[in-house]
Amino acid sequence: MSPSNLKLRALISALTLAVLSLPVAAAEQPWVTKSNANAKLLLNVVAKYSPEGASALGVDGFDEQITDLSRDLFEPTNKDLRAVIAEMEKRLKAETNPKVRQDLEILIGSAKDQMRSNTLDRKYFLPFNDLTQTIFGVVRSTLDPRIPKERQKTLLVRLQKYAGLAKGHRPVTELANERLRERLKANKNLLGPYKGEVEQAINNSPTLIAGMKDLLAKSDLKGWEPTFAALEKQLTDYNAQVKAQILPRARTDHRLPPEVYANNLKQFGVDIPPQELIAKALMSFAEIRNQMNITAGLIARERNLPNADYRAVMLELKKEQIPNDKVMPLYAERLAQIEEAVRKQDIVTLPSRKALIRLASAAENARSPAPHMNPPRLIGNTGEYGEFVLTTGMAPDASGKSLAFDDFTHQAGTWSITAHEARPGHELQFAKMIETGVSTARAVFAFNSVNVEGWALYAEAEMQPYEPLDGQLFALQARMLRAARAFLDPMVNLGEISPEGVKGFLMDEVGMSEGMATQEMQRYTFRSPGQATSYFYGYQRLMETRQAAEVALRKKFNRKAFNDFVLAQGLVPPQLLRKAVMQEFVPAQGK
Template sequence: MKRMLVLAACASFSVAAAEPAWVATSNQYAMEVLQKIAEASPESGSELGIETYDSNASDLTLAAETKNLNSLHDEIGKLQLIATQTNDARVTQDLQIMIDALQRQLDSAKLSEQYELPFYNVAEKVFGGIQVLLDDRNSDARMQKAIARLNAYVGTDTQPGIVAQAQQRTAQALANKQLTAPYYKEVEQAIANTPQFIQGIEQLFTAHKLQGWQPAFAKLSKQLTDYQQWLKSTVLPVARQSNVMPEILYSNALKNVGVDIAPQELIQRALFEYAEIRDEMQALATDIAKAKGYKNDDYRFVIRELKKQQVTGDDVLPFFKQRLADIEKIVRDHNIVTLPQRPANIRLASPAESAAIPAAHMNPPRLVGNTGEYGEFVLPMVDPNAGGKRVTDFTSKGFSWTLTVHEARPGHELQFSNMIEQGVSMARAIFAMNSANVEGWALYAEAIMKQYLPKEGQLFSLQARQQRAARAFLDPMLNLGLISPADAKKVLTDDVVLSDAFAQQEINRYTFQMPGQATSYFYGYMNLRELRIATEIKLQDKFNQKDFHDFILKQGLLPPKLLKKAVETEFIPNVK
């Protein structure tokens, strides 16, 4: 799924049915907090759908950050007071969800200030801030605001632009030798990708035929190019050579993505599951090899042979649309979950998008004020971070089954569609969101669909699950210094059978792009799988998977513990 901002989940409240009174009350409190978040990070506000700040840009100065954190602290106090005066238990729970989310932000900011050297990939941040406005799903009026944001990024004589702000924050902190510098590969990638992001910004403005952006873009282009050279001369020489990060920072990263167990326990559970999946893959590969006449039945060989069946060029979009239609037929034929009547959106990624997110992903719709915009299943064709190589993992015909299930239906696209069409409180859709419940559902969707796929599709489904188990032990092992990046990559290329480009994406993801986040797939899936089995045991013959799945999706993006409570107190007692 798409890399998430502070609160990047979505909910739509304008296209859903009339909301209950308690939801309206909860949403009123949530909007006050969201306005504060959007004021502090206009780009996050734009992604959420709060248009008030579309013309603004983030202020990276220390004074602005201090002001924003104080504002969040005040909001926590207000919400705590309101919670003591609220009689509706559902509203009280939503208030606590918001309090917990804001407190995690404050705790993370405090740890970052104490341990980390401020470092900014400014070109990527600017590209993302412009892209969220120059999105084909937005109105023309909203797209026009991209020019104002562009000017805000450039700055004025009295207000330094974002490049100057970032450079100043890092330069001021360099004197503190106790701070952990960024990993050198992160700095190298920021330097290498700067031209790609500059070009991507220009392409966005050109494609949408806006007028008057060229002077500001020329200034910004020079600023970003100068910043690229400054990173090379000033930051890269002091960047740390080891990918290992302080354990307190890594544990906090796990907590922020919804993984609430110790890294060591996560490693233990994932290693066991990895071995179980590998055995299942081998048994299936033996059958496939026999059917196809392969002389070698090792699962690694079989996967490599199957990956040679590629879909390329102009055939990619039609192929994936047909693959989705095949999957939807399976879902309906076997009463797995309720599907929308409208088609899902699938498109190819631009080069700049691929530089920012080199993997297939779901691009969520706006979060607030949605009037019918839906998510997009986005397919990258090349990886700029791997020398422009085509990522063959995503366009393998066999892998397309589980990829489409995960990113489209019944995975992420269905998650977000349900929130848009049915509506949930903002607290449960935005503030309760973490990677464990989002990615856990998508991996669970892969698992429940596997048995209905052709054998080649089943093998790739298991490969994808094996990859998620590998993530759950390689990510913590790398960040705790228990394995080297080279050895971790060898596991991914030799045993998980990823392409070299995809394996390197994974190592980058674990070590500097999103440490800890990749573990959330396995952890969220494990919790959801356990919840289903426990529910089946309690309901016996009364259990209906379609009803269960529809209920899960109606809860929004509740984290595992709250979801478990909802199933036990609402779903199970109401089964007839």
């Protein structure tokens, strides 16, 4: 895909379906019902132009529909977005409920953001569709074992439409090539995708196709074989065309036009200039490094290690790799230990049900190499919850070389990643929204990486004091990485460091494996430029809000009450969270 449209793309890719037979979500408050009626205006536009995305969000009635690539969607999409904005601005003038007004402002802002991204995309870039990755994502989410069997059957219809075997449909591979030629004819000066992105898409394709076939073979679907055989040939031919036609047009300079990168940062929730972000992150990196050397020195003394430098101590600890068959049992044990500490220390309210953790498949490693959480649908949720997916390496490159991770399969490395992706991090964050009945505007359209990832990094920090020394060292390493991201991502996009320089720095100074450093470098340069900065910035903004509440309340400050309140707000951006804390939480606690 092309480099903009980030907010919707990030949202859709993040909100993977996860349907379970669990308790029903909280009943809607009247203001939420009214707000959700307003949000439906924007959801209808999402569903019209990205039905796969609408399904992933939980919107009913679109499971058999696919994105229409038979025509250029730029003008129709923006026309519909302008109409929605006009209607919501009209409703805003008449609305008196402050929460509904705030949600209308969120919805209007989201629609305007989407239009801005569409316009920049149109201005600068050739349309590049990694169709194999897109279709794999649809297959993976639909055939999730937690999805009802009846709903899984809709995948057969979608696959027939993708392959052009359904009445009124042509193969999506043909349509994507038509849109490419159409834009080339209109403007020969459009920028191609980054060369590394195209090469990675080509390299990943066989793994993703094999992953789709494996998922279908293990499913209960009948008669998928002829359709998939046609689609497999089409995708294979399409990727050969990508290699022959798009790769020669790919740009060798990974850097985005400055206004595109600035827009990326804004879409992810970073509202300060890149240079200011770099300065803040460099300072934080140095402070964390000092803390790491103190902790590493204590571990070296405890274990009689000859070198107390944090890099040397981490290398020693990473040698204690866990056998493959012991990885998941260890993560289950680690989660139980973290939950026990959360309850004992009154950090946040936890549910009684178990969190879900599993290993990624080879195809999932290719599609999304970093460990991640598959959140539940946030619309029409009936008690579904997310899952922590532990990835194990990079897909093979052009030479066939695979890069395994050693970062999360040693004892000390399991603490922070579990706190971040499971509890009290992402898994709890999304579960709380379901259980408290957050409005669609706050759960979906206020979504930005700053608020999501800021909470997860904050959750790591909350747990660090209750971990053993080796776990604390790698908790600090995780925080160091987020600070490094916040200066390396903008620096590489401003041309102040090379991609190889990024990779080398992460391996030498942060202590990452070559595989993890490679996927990090790819994240900054083409997978999602700007997104990696959101962890550090979100954590800083959340800590600022907490400290402001502590100053206001002093001895009346209650950590558990604060954390529960933050989670109940949904995925709102930092300025709205700060307002809620200071105007609602602080007065209520101060009584």
